[in-house]
Amino acid sequence: MTTTPNSARKIAVVGSGYMGGGIAQVLALGGARVALADVSAEVAQNNYERLLAESDQFVADGLFPEGSTAILKQNLWAAKDIEEAVADADFIEEAVPEVIAIKHQTLARISAAARPDAVIGSNTSTISIAELSEPVANPERFLGVHFSNPSPFIPGVEIIPHAGTSAATIGAVRDLVHAANKQTAVVKDVTGFVLNRLQYALFHEAAQLVEQEIATAEDVDTLVRTTFGFRLPFFGPFAIADMAGLDVYNFCYKSLQTEFPDRFATPRILSDLVEAGKLGTKTGAGFLNVPAERTPELIAYRNRAYVAMQKLIDELGPAPIN
Numbered sequence: 001m002t003t004t005p006n007s008a009r010k011i012a013v014v015g016s017g018y019m020g021g022g023i024a025q026v027l028a029l030g031g032a033r034v035a036l037a038d039v040s041a042e043v044a045q046n047n048y049e050r051l052l053a054e055s056d057q058f059v060a061d062g063l064f065p066e067g068s069t070a071i072l073k074q075n076l077w078a079a080k081d082i083e084e085a086v087a088d089a090d091f092i093e094e095a096v097p098e099v100i101a102i103k104h105q106t107l108a109r110i111s112a113a114a115r116p117d118a119v120i121g122s123n124t125s126t127i128s129i130a131e132l133s134e135p136v137a138n139p140e141r142f143l144g145v146h147f148s149n150p151s152p153f154i155p156g157v158e159i160i161p162h163a164g165t166s167a168a169t170i171g172a173v174r175d176l177v178h179a180a181n182k183q184t185a186v187v188k189d190v191t192g193f194v195l196n197r198l199q200y201a202l203f204h205e206a207a208q209l210v211e212q213e214i215a216t217a218e219d220v221d222t223l224v225r226t227t228f229g230f231r232l233p234f235f236g237p238f239a240i241a242d243m244a245g246l247d248v249y250n251f252c253y254k255s256l257q258t259e260f261p262d263r264f265a266t267p268r269i270l271s272d273l274v275e276a277g278k279l280g281t282k283t284g285a286g287f288l289n290v291p292a293e294r295t296p297e298l299i300a301y302r303n304r305a306y307v308a309m310q311k312l313i314d315e316l317g318p319a320p321i322n
């Protein structure tokens with residue numbers, strides 16, 4: 001639930017490049033006053049102008065609502081340096097390059113110049129949040145706030161507290177991100193977090209299939225897009241497993257184990273449910289506990305979703321790859 005409208009917030013984005021620029025657009029369009037800071041006043045100003053020009057193009061292409069550039073002109077500004085940008089900010093997002101030394105140096109400057117109660121987030125994709133927190137004074141106000149590329153259009157943001165991040169900090173960031181019309185999930189500070197761990201698990205198997213000449217890269221992509229990947233905008237892996245039947249998953253694991261006993265060892269959380277007779281949607285209990293009486297509603301939604309998805313793909317045409 002949103003408690004504070006973003007129009008009442010002051011935000012600074014430090015590192016106004018590709019990701020920082022997009023994040024600044026999202027937050028400024030959500031109503032916050034957003035300062036851009038970069039290596040120099042000139043770079044910040046150039047990025048400010050780039051973001052306005054890009055917004056004009058997005059409006060012309062129907063991707064941003066009419067009037068977006070005017071809102072950005074009102075809410076975005078280019079600061080002369082990090083200190084000026086963060087001085088009275090409630091929230092600061094760091095989006096400088098993925099190099100620990102640069103991030104540490106930047107976070108030290110942010111932390112020294114910001115209000116002691118300002119919340120500080122990092123857009124890091126891979127660096128431990130605990131390690132990044134080292135130069136931050138009051139590290140309970142620091143956490144990962146990981147937007148995805150392209151940030152104006154991808155709806156999810158991964159929130160990564162380190163062990164010392166306060167609950168109030170997590171709550172404040174979730175409010176702020178939700179007020180900018182994004183969805184959040186809070187995950188632990190482990191290598192790869194959740195998003196990249198999953199993304200690279202899929203890529204890792206895909207690369208091995210191609211290396212072993214089991215399928216071409218094109219055919220792997222076709223299969224992912226047109227089969228299980230087709231479901232993913234609507235259902236995550238646990239909803240899909242519940243709908244498929246956890247007994248079926250258990251059996252498939254046994255099959256995979258004949259060739260890959262270690263890589264596809266049956267996960268304990270799956271075998272525990274199967275042993276308890278909780279086989280997913282068909283038994284009204286599984287990972288996500290969809291009550292049995294709602295199954296027809298779920299199936300109807302699923303079917304509508306897949307038909308709508310195919311219509312959208314037909315309307316857009318294939319991606320310009322190859």
Ligand SMILES: NC(=O)c1ccc[n+]([C@@H]2O[C@H](COP(=O)([O-])OP(=O)(O)OC[C@H]3O[C@@H](n4cnc5c(N)ncnc54)[C@H](O)[C@@H]3O)[C@@H](O)[C@H]2O)c1
Nearest residue numbers: 015016017018019020038039095096097098123124125149
């Ligand atoms: N590009 C992606 O797809 C993606 C996706 C998710 C997360 N990320 C993460 O977002 C962060 C930024 O990535 P990006 O792709 O936007 O990089 P980028 O190179 O486009 O932008 C980095 C910006 O930081 C500025 N900068 C460099 N040193 C600085 C300093 N000392 N002080 C202030 N500004 C400084 C640069 O001038 C540049 O404008 C990285 O941590 C990256 O891992 C990137």
